[in-house]
Amino acid sequence: MKLPRRVRLVLLGAAAPAVAALAALAISPSLQGPSVDTLYWLREALHGPRPAPDPSPVVVVGIDEETYRRPPFAGTPQALWGPRLGTVLAAMLDGGAAAIGLDLVHPTSVETLIPGFERDYLLTLRRGGRDGRLVLAKVQHQSDPLLPFRGYMIAAGVNNVRSVNLVEDPDGVLRRIPVTLAAAGADGTLQREPGMAVEVASRALKAPLELGPDGSASLGGYRLPGGGAPLLVNHATAAGAIPTYSLADLHACAEAGKSDYFAEHFKGRAVMVGTVLDVEDRKLSSNRWVTKPEGRNLPERCALPVMGELYVAGRTRDSVPGVYIHAAAISNLMSHDALAETGKAAAAALVVVLACLGALVTLAARPPVAAAGLLLLLAAWSGVAAEVFQGGLVLPYLQAALATVLVFPLALGLRFVVLDRDQRRIRNAFKLYLPGSLIDDMIASGQSPSLGGEERDLSILFCDIAGYTRMSEGMEPEALVAVLNHYFTRMTDIIEAHGGFVDKYIGDAVLAVFGAPYAIDNHARAAVSAALAMRRAMEEDSTLLASPSGRGSSRIGIATGPALIGNIGSPRRFNYTVMGDTVNLASRLEGANKYYGTAVMVSGETMLHHGDPAAFRALDTVQVVGRGEPVAVFEPLSDARRADPGERARLAAYAAALGHWRAGRFAEAADAFGKLAAGDGAALAMQRKAGKRAGTIAEPDWTGVTALTDK
Template structure:
């Protein structure tokens, strides 16, 4: 395949790496979301948003009448199974207070009258008409009783509903009941409800909350579907999110004991019930009708208290009549946002070190939470899980590319140049996609040669081990400025050092880097004088000193040598001239000498001293040179 003229092979490789990682992350993320694999993770943030938000709004359409401890104490001598007359008083006062529908969240398998008959007691007015007030309330048509779907030991589903005596008194019989089962998610938290549990019209399968809404609004329980607050509810079994108004206790809740007072209708709290659908539900210390909600997930500083079933049903009523509940953000908004974040992440992953890339991934993952929470305040859900999975997949993808590709190349380059250049140079080679042309290429470079003065005399007065010790100590110091300024320590020739600037990494300012390195080497040599005096006192050694020559110009860079011994080095007239300039320092009596070509290319800021025009061995033309000063 022929590449466009503007695209190098390296750029083509990086482009394909970028596209491959991005597409892979998108496929993994969106595919996992579509398959439902991310829902449990998504629920964590969904719950946290609820807990952090606290109470979100005031309920306008529903309320709870709590059979609480005060109510139980008021009628402590009456078994709860025989409370029908007590419920009848409360229901009548609710009707008089102007409520639109009443739900009784208690289930009786048998009526009190039927139970009394089983005892074979003498016939009396009480045994015949004990439930009469309650039956009268049912006959008014405002009440909805609950039914429960239960699974038998054989695995069959059966309905446990009110006693037949009570159903006969209701205008629509069993169709005036609502199925009150709550269906938690895998983690046992209730986030959704079923408006219709059993779609078959032949079966009373409408949910408890929906039945109360239909009774309050005059809707037909046998209809094919309904519409409330702009939302359609077809007669189908489908989950709907509950738009919770707040944590447990946020729903308007009134103790039933207040409804049993003689002046109940004058109570300000009772007056608030007008126009609402209410649920009479247990909320006492002994009730087991408590369920975990999004507010139950443990978060530091927040309560994990469960919510009573009646309040969950009331929140479902509020959801239906208000039309307010968390809705998924449009895919046209969510997916472009995911792509944008992923593009930024992959671009940075491919450019940065893995540790820095990990920081970017974590930072972007946290950043996504900000708009997600802000949108939740407007009842819009930005799914966090696809972002997090996409960022993690992209990071692992780029890490795999590094381990299988770039890190292998880095190891190769490190083996070639690691002892001659700094890690920064190797990283730059990889980051910029630069690869030295080992077969040879002509480049503009700056070459530096350094030599120790009077080395022959020094070596004659020291043992062989001491000479090696001295050279190792000296080279350790003098090579640091070369590496610091991006140069390549090309070779050691006895006591001499050859360095190249501008290859294998190209720098436009290679001459300036070479001169700055030369100044640094000269300063290190001054410090090394002290080391020599302390290490070899009274040995009659000449004062330690060095000479440095720098020249800039074209040179051939390549892998040169025999089959058994090769090295990446520079050859050509520029190298020879730099070597000669190092020797000129002895004649001129200075430490650093640079050609006019290097001084001019370095630009302003390099302090120079004497200027000379000299002839060097091997060159026909004279060379203009300058003494380079250092502090």
């Protein structure tokens, strides 16, 4: 049993998005990371760079290129920097830093070789550890961690060492920081301890990390997105968003005893100390597509001016020093603005919804329109995802976009196979008999044509071949058919190009309709334009109606008015055709061309509907066979005739002569028409009529109507 088209459309509308959504969800884990990165780019495109909280709750002390170049660090092995680093740490502790994290792992020390060399540094570590404001770093490598020098851990306290490991996604990009990591406890069992960023934020907030039995995690009243799962970092992307201080400048500042500077810039803030070099410890992070040139918007210096030629103007890199990922995470934890990811169920629902919308757009319109609609849908989805991301929520952006893109070829392919098969069958069955627009209506409704009609205001064009009998004499039937088919093809193309359709071919005649099945702006103007184009084709193409016996020509009549149009006939056999007095009048006007020697003749109603009287020459007023009411007849003028000054003079003279005729001044009319008769069939015909009446007086009821006796 064949399912109804509407049912198949519903099934198709469900199948295509289902397949597209499943395909997108199958690779969703691989797309999630790039989706986050893309949302950074979209957010910045719509809202500009995201600034850090003002003031920033976290700052970075960078071991930068300037530190390596300035004394007392320049030329000194880094293993001997401990006392100088201790000087800066002590100044920051004195200045009221809330917590300091060292993103540095020094597994060895010269203290074993030069006893007492790092005494002050060790005392500073001890002080910071006892205050709970200093956290040393370790790195988990395989099964055993890389730990700081044992003397440093003893000084700071073994409970003040945390892992600086970051979470690397499958594509090698660092987008998350671990909330907790497994570490060996004092009794040798594995325990969960906070990562470096969480620990520094906890110390700065003076609030411990709280892990709930339901897997939730909270810090200072802030419920972390994702619970104890790795935290998705929300980077501030403005240039210099996280204030960065050069270790060299801070050392000189501390040596100069400028304690006020440290109090102003570090009091109450979390501090991360780490390397910020061009080549060392640089990471790809989720803000990789919106990074800014380095060295911009630096905070106020203390003792040393910024060293020149350290930064290339305008240069951006897709990697950032790892210390900034920790610093951004600390800022998120202290400001409560980390990124949250949509749950799996909600994400899947969004992907399915976008796929369904894409299928709806694809099935509701032709492919080019559907493609434009899908682009608009993707643009709207991009805007929504970027706005939601601005609020801290990550939607499955690329997954839903991929499903929307995939549904387009899937729906088109299925539509072509399942639905368009019937449409093609209907179109192929009726295209030779019905107008294309009517076939489109049938396909849209899913119904075959049925009997019925309506009266509409139309313009009817009737075209016949003059001299057909002479032209066809002596021609073989095959050759005659070839000539006629060539002629009909050319005339039909012109008619359809002007918005009309060919109702039927009647022997050597063509009956065309303008204004149905679909209304057009000005069907009379379209019909007249088509007629003039048909005449130009006859003049320009000498092969039309050419035969060994001589070349035929065409005559055209156009009438405008009400006509009955629709499917006329019996339930078993009918035609979409036009009937009525307007059709008959068009046929009579075509025949009237013979009397006036014209090629195209239109009714007064056609001239009025056309809207430009200057585009016509009034020929006469006639009464055609089979019609009681007289009709004014006009000849449409080509652009060339209207533009020719000599032709305009002749047209004016003809109008004056016609005025004499209609006023009953027959002698004057005959004389005026006679001056125009050479080369003008209409003037010659009117001269003959006026000449027969010359010397007579017009009847009191004279109207100037010419009764035509021939069809």
